Amino acid sequence: MPGHDPRRGLDPVRVAEVMVRPLAGRGPGRRGSGYRVGLRWVLTAAHVVRGAEGGTAGVRFEADRAAEWTATARVVLASDKADVALLEIAGSVPLDGHATGPEPPSYGAVPDADVVLPCSAMGFPRFKLREDRMRLLDDGSASQYRDSCHATGITSVLSNRREGTLELAVTPPESDAEPDRSPWEGMSGAAVWHDGTLVGLVSAHHRTDGLGRLAAVRVERWYGLLTGTELAVLRECAGLPASASGLVRLPCPGTATPGPAALTHLPDRLPLRELNGLVGALTDLPAVRNPASLALLLDSVDPVVSAMSPRSPALRPDLFGILGTCLRYPGTLDQLLEAIRLLEGDSAGVARMDQEAVELSRRHRRADGNR
Structure with a gap:
């Protein structure tokens, strides 16, 4: 397509399900989400891969679809301070239609202003757990899998200023059946997009915010929280700009949100x-x-x-x-x-x-x- 930038926007074939086996005797396995930002590189949240056995995690793409593939990935960077991690995929990998593999996304910063912006993220939260009755376990029970969740909503940019995160208001799951586990568990590490630009990674669901709010670490915050060496790794492997000034500066709309539209002028019959x-x-x-x-x-x-x-x-x-x-x-x-x-x-x-x-x-x- 002439003029099309392949880096723009969320590409579902690059969304990763991250599967972590903890060190022996240290609790059950964990799930998270991530995004492939290069031929062998996957961004996710650091807390998803914390304590991973052997410093590795499994990554799966396009689960149960014709193009499904899985691999082992090594944790090459994990910053608890910035809650960002970079995984390196081992073995052969698909090129996804590109001569040298998928290109890095465009990274951006949202305006620090009284604005409300549309956003989206795709990951694998716990409330998307399903039973697969076509696949039975040895005891006769149905196996389980997590389907994808394409969460779309808005970010109120001035929320969570002290924490330094983006607040994402999204459609909530209809129930919260497990009081000790968030229904959003597993969404951490999902890339957050606005206007085709990666602006953050989902990092937490604060239960006190309700079921329709997620927090995401901002890309621009990485420059103040990561060491020079860590930033160099992200620049070399994930295509992150060398400094915050290189981020796409997303325009500030003239108004925070459009007010409710009056519809009294509509014709009395519409197709x-x-x-x-x-x-x-x-x-x-x-x-x-x-x-x-x-x-x-x-x-x-x-x-x-x-x-x-x-x-x-x-x-x-x-x-x-x-x-x-x-x-x-x-x-x-x-x-x-x-x-x-x-x-x-x-x-x-x-x-x-x-x-x-x-x-x-x-x-x-x-x-x-x-x-």
Whole structure:
């Protein structure tokens, strides 16, 4: 593709599942996440590989897919202070379509300002543990595996300033069944992306922040926390710029976040494709997926909406019908979205809903202006 930068953005084939066997007699094995930043190099969090037996860990890519491969990797750098580690893969490795292997990503720094930015990360948290009934263990029970989680959300840049981390607000898992283990366990080491640029690594889930918040060590903090020798290793092997001034400086938006979009100007009939983005965002919200809370939301707006909406047992067709009814009664769609904000609170899902509403509003203001 002309002009395409192969370093830009999260590439799922480079996402690593990191498997650690601790020293004998020192507890069970651990799982973490990582990202391949070169032919033989994988970035992850230092605490994931702490105490690894023989100073090695297993890495797996594209699990249970046609391109799956696994390898042993040696820990060549692990800084507890910066919570970053670099692994070197042993043996033969795939080139992933590149003559010399995958290129390093672009590394960046977020603006230190009153902004809220979209972000994403991909890893293997504990709540993605699944049973594989096609593969039975010797005792007849089903084997287990962890599926991937593509966590998308927002980072409120001025949060966690004392800790020096990025706070990621993401869609939370629906349950927290193990009080002694975080459902996000195993997500540590996942690369955090904004605008196609690697800006951090997931480092912790603070239980007091709730299930929808993760903390990530910032790339720019590495320059103050790592030794000169450690930075030289990351520069040589992972493509990290020699100094913080070499990081991509991501632009600061003019406003922190767009305010809720007013939708009263929308026509009373829209093609379903125009509502698809907003419906997709709504289906990710727990308050909308739950029939009881959805009924409460509908009761909070004009009664004609709940009375006249075409109802379907399937959520997506139901939402298309609800939004279609709201469009015929100006102001009720804004009432519905405001009720959702009140019930859901500040979450990545609500931010996505608002983004879709803003885009829907802009499209039809432009359309009106072109008539």
